[in-house]
Amino acid sequence: MRNLPGWLLLGAFPDEEPNDVGSWILHANGEALLLEIPPGLTLRDVAEGLYSTGSRLLFVTASHLHEDHFDEDLWKELKAAYPKAEFIRPTKARVGADRLLHLGGEPLWLVKAPKHSWTDSVTVFRGTAMTGDIELGTLDSVNWGLSRLTKVTSMDYLKGFQSRAGYHVHTVVSAHLNDFRQGVDWPSLFEVGR
Numbered sequence: 001m002r003n004l005p006g007w008l009l010l011g012a013f014p015d016e017e018p019n020d021v022g023s024w025i026l027h028a029n030g031e032a033l034l035l036e037i038p039p040g041l042t043l044r045d046v047a048e049g050l051y052s053t054g055s056r057l058l059f060v061t062a063s064h065l066h067e068d069h070f071d072e073d074l075w076k077e078l079k080a081a082y083p084k085a086e087f088i089r090p091t092k093a094r095v096g097a098d099r100l101l102h103l104g105g106e107p108l109w110l111v112k113a114p115k116h117s118w119t120d121s122v123t124v125f126r127g128t129a130m131t132g133d134i135e136l137g138t139l140d141s142v143n144w145g146l147s148r149l150t151k152v153t154s155m156d157y158l159k160g161f162q163s164r165a166g167y168h169v170h171t172v173v174s175a176h177l178n179d180f181r182q183g184v185d186w187p188s189l190f191e192v193g194r
Contacts, residue, residue, distance in 0.1 A: 004171065006106075006126040010049045012177055014040025021068050022177045025049040026125045029104025033059040034078070035123055035130060036175060039071045043081050059101060061088040061110065063132025063175050064119040090119035095153050111161055113154035116141050122158060128171040129186075134158075136172070136179070136189045152192075159190035 006028050012020035021038035023045070032055035034046055050057055060078055062070045070090070079087055088099070088110065099110040099121075109124040116133040123130045135141055139151045162168060169186040172179065 004126070004128050004173075006103075007128060008049050008053055010041065010045050013038040019176050019178065021175050022173070024130070025053055025055065026103060026108065026123075027053040027055040028106045028126070030055050031058050031104045032056065033061065033101070033103060033108060033125075035061060035063070036069055037062050037071050037074050037078070038069055039067070039074070041071065041074060043074075043077055046078065046081075057082045057085045058103065059086050059088060061121075061123070062090055063121055063123065063130065064117045065090050066117060066133070069132070069175060090121060092118040095150070095157050107165075107167065109161075109165065109167075111158065113158045114146055115139075115151045115154045116146075118146065120154070124161070124165075124167070124169060127167075127169055128173065129169050130173050130175065131179070132175045134174075137192060139192050155190045155192055159187050162186050 006026055008025040010023045010025060012022050014020060021036055023036040023038055023041045026033045026035055032050055032053060034057060093112050095113055097112040101108045111122040111124060113122055114120045120132055120134060122132065139148060170184060171182045172184055
């Protein structure tokens with residue numbers, strides 16, 4: 001998992017235990033996005049990751065606002081340390097309220113598809129999708145706060161990403177690092193029994 005082009009895994013936080021949350025520096029041509037702000041991640045971890053990739057921080061975001069993915073205090077520290085970066089706070093938004101960014105001239109998508117929480121976004125960069133806590137191939141979730149209709153709409157929307165964007169996804173990884181697949185057939189990941 002540490003060998004995904006343009007994806008530097010800073011670690012699993014807070015303490016490298018199973019089901020901890022991964023945090024990544026996504027980078028291309030000297031520009032970077034920090035993805036996931038879990039408790040235990042430090043400013044030093046981020047600075048070392050940026051240094052090792054030779055990148056400056058342009059964007060900071062998380063897959064959703066659950067506390068194991070989004071440390072509010074660290075968010076504030078990062079804003080103070082990197083005032084020129086754009087901080088993209090996950091928000092409640094309708095399915096399809098996507099955002100297209102560019103790192104070093106390469107596309108990076110934040111695809112809005114609530115299933116696990118109302119603030120869910122899937123990040124797609126260099127053919128890899130980080131799905132946050134969205135379970136693939138099922139409408140079930142560890143959380144029950146979203147309607148079945150919202151989940152179905154989100155899964156259908158994600159299924160159509162490749163054709164809408166004209167972009168191929170070949171790898172998926174979950175935020176908790178417990179689902180890592182290469183050579184995937186993207187649309188089939190979202191086939192669920194109705």
